[in-house]
Amino acid sequence: TNRKKISVIGAGFTGATAAFLLAQKELGDVVLVDIPQAENSTKGKALDMAEAAPVLGFDAKVIGTANYEDTKDSDIVIITAGVARKPGMSRDDLVQINQSVMKSVTLEIVKHSPGSTIIVLTNPVDAMTYTVYKESGFPKNRVIGQSGVLDTARFRTFIAEELNLSVKDITGFVLGGHGDSMVPLTRYSYAGGIPLETLIPKERLDEIVARTRTGGGEIVNLLGNGSAYYAPAAALVEMAEAILRDQRRILPSIAYLEGEYGYNGIYLGVPTILGGNGIEKIIELDLTTDEKASLDNSAEAVKNVMNVLS
Numbered sequence: 058t059n060r061k062k063i064s065v066i067g068a069g070f071t072g073a074t075a076a077f078l079l080a081q082k083e084l085g086d087v088v089l090v091d092i093p094q095a096e097n098s099t100k101g102k103a104l105d106m107a108e109a110a111p112v113l114g115f116d117a118k119v120i121g122t123a124n125y126e127d128t129k130d131s132d133i134v135i136i137t138a139g140v141a142r143k144p145g146m147s148r149d150d151l152v153q154i155n156q157s158v159m160k161s162v163t164l165e166i167v168k169h170s171p172g173s174t175i176i177v178l179t180n181p182v183d184a185m186t187y188t189v190y191k192e193s194g195f196p197k198n199r200v201i202g203q204s205g206v207l208d209t210a211r212f213r214t215f216i217a218e219e220l221n222l223s224v225k226d227i228t229g230f231v232l233g234g235h236g237d238s239m240v241p242l243t244r245y246s247y248a249g250g251i252p253l254e255t256l257i258p259k260e261r262l263d264e265i266v267a268r269t270r271t272g273g274g275e276i277v278n279l280l281g282n283g284s285a286y287y288a289p290a291a292a293l294v295e296m297a298e299a300i301l302r303d304q305r306r307i308l309p310s311i312a313y314l315e316g317e318y319g320y321n322g323i324y325l326g327v328p329t330i331l332g333g334n335g336i337e338k339i340i341e342l343d344l345t346t347d348e349k350a351s352l353d354n355s356a357e358a359v360k361n362v363m364n365v366l367s
């Protein structure tokens with residue numbers, strides 16, 4: 058067909074949810090991929106989604122597979138494959154296991170979809186995006202990590218609740234690595250164009266920032282088993298849409314930095330323009346001394362994880 062093609066590697070909670078949203082939004086035909094041991098359940102999930110199409114009225118094929126031949130010539134490949142941290146597993150063990158998953162998945166992507174743009178979700182996402190970049194040999198604009206769209210979405214949710222306003226009117230900005238060291242820029246955050254700092258007292262805004270930083274952990278604690286997937290999937294789909302439809306949206310992405318913000322050779326969350334060529338541009342904002350210090354701290358955390366990569 059003439060439709061766009063999107064492959065989602067990893068048919069777990071996040072991958073399957075993203076696949077369903079992509080199909081519903083008719084962004085293209087969707088190929089859901091998992092390991093051979095999970096082939097039947099992957100096919101089952103995809104068939105179940107396809108059977109929702111007549112009811113929801115979307116024209117998009119959804120297939121499940123363990124065979125990368127089926128991903129041939131994808132426009133976008135989303136990577137959610139990997140393992141979650143289990144009891145007894147150190148953070149470093151997790152980095153190494155998921156690094157090897159990234160390597161094997163990337164080989165297949167390069168082989169079957171050499172012209173694709175890759176969006177990485179697997180944690181620790183900054184280091185995993187770096188791994189995919191190095192393994193793929195793709196230009197840096199076509200290897201992108203997701204974290205800021207999700208972190209910003211969490212921030213916007215809490216602000217909308219606080220002000221009793223539509224989430225649509227709240228904009229936010231989060232820089233830095235994913236996780237507790239992220240840097241929410243309240244100075245660049247607005248409700249209907251009105252600076253948030255004029256609408257919410259500083260102490261309260263600081264509390265909301267703190268909740269945003271630990272937003273992933275809040276969900277993990279509530280679920281008891283597993284991590285967030287609805288909002289992460291939605292974030293992936295927003296980034297994919299910006300690229301597939303060449304929207305040129307300003308969205309935070311994990312991008313490869315070569316001098317921007319004073320960093321070299323690392324992937325870090327920064328404001329970008331996302332369009333048909335992936336990351337069309339990295340936007341460099343003026344930061345206050347405090348903001349730059351927080352970003353340095355975040356970059357340091359990312360480098361510490363990168364040191365564990367083999």
Ligand code: APR
Nearest residue numbers: 067068069070071072091092095137138139158178179180
């Ligand atoms: N190739 C393809 N799929 C793989 C591979 C591989 N080499 N290794 C693991 N998988 C699959 C698993 O079989 C599983 O179906 O990846 C899927 C991961 O799904 P879940 O365990 O449900 O994890 P999920 O909650 O979706 O999170 C995935 O996103 O948010 C991050 O930290 C999270 O790194 C994790 C990732």
